[in-house]
Amino acid sequence: MITSTSTAPATTLSATQALGRIGEFTVVDVRSPGEYAGGHLPGAHNVPLERLDEATDALTAAAARGPLLLVCASGARSAKGCARLAAHGVEAATLEGGTGAWATAGHPVERQSGARTPWPMDRQVRLAAGSLVAAGFLAGRVWRRAHWLSGAVGAGLVFSGVTNTCGMAAVLARLPHNRATGDAVPFEETLARLAT
Numbered sequence: 001m002i003t004s005t006s007t008a009p010a011t012t013l014s015a016t017q018a019l020g021r022i023g024e025f026t027v028v029d030v031r032s033p034g035e036y037a038g039g040h041l042p043g044a045h046n047v048p049l050e051r052l053d054e055a056t057d058a059l060t061a062a063a064a065r066g067p068l069l070l071v072c073a074s075g076a077r078s079a080k081g082c083a084r085l086a087a088h089g090v091e092a093a094t095l096e097g098g099t100g101a102w103a104t105a106g107h108p109v110e111r112q113s114g115a116r117t118p119w120p121m122d123r124q125v126r127l128a129a130g131s132l133v134a135a136g137f138l139a140g141r142v143w144r145r146a147h148w149l150s151g152a153v154g155a156g157l158v159f160s161g162v163t164n165t166c167g168m169a170a171v172l173a174r175l176p177h178n179r180a181t182g183d184a185v186p187f188e189e190t191l192a193r194l195a196t
Contacts, residue, residue: 010082011093025069034178058194068092073120
């Protein structure tokens with residue numbers, strides 16, 4: 001199992017640096033399948049961060065053939081992925097600013113046909129957490145025990161910050177709008193492509 005310890009910080013590339021070397025890399029997008037379908041770097045393989053443990057062998061094989069570039073919406077999840085892989089001796093670079101910076105720089109983005117673009121996961125988490133805190137506060141004006149909802153969400157956010165994990169993101173990733181569309185490449189096929 002991949003742990004979150006790291007031996008060295010990942011190499012970070014700007015969108016311009018990555019564009020100049022894109023042919024060298026096996027690009028791995030660690031966002032949810034729905035986010036990936038909404039727009040990704042050309043040729044990127046989708047391995048959601050929560051399934052990175054399952055992909056260790058395939059990513060090790062891909063890294064043996066050439067460098068890996070991990071990508072997400074902003075660079076935060078891909079940096080976590082790089083650290084988790086580094087714990088297994090697998091080097092990977094991360095894209096600074098993620099697909100957002102890539103698209104803003106005017107670089108090409110592939111989309112699956114008919115795919116909607118869901119909000120980035122960090123924005124979904126902020127909306128869900130803020131909504132739950134506000135609901136707990138408002139309901140607490142009528143029923144005092146409802147304030148515990150706000151407290152529980154606050155405690156969850158503190159735990160998330162301390163451990164650098166996010167249970168709410170894992171739950172939100174399972175919602176229908178964050179899932180792959182009908183023409184998405186199955187995860188097992190992605191692993192097979194990475195391994196060969």
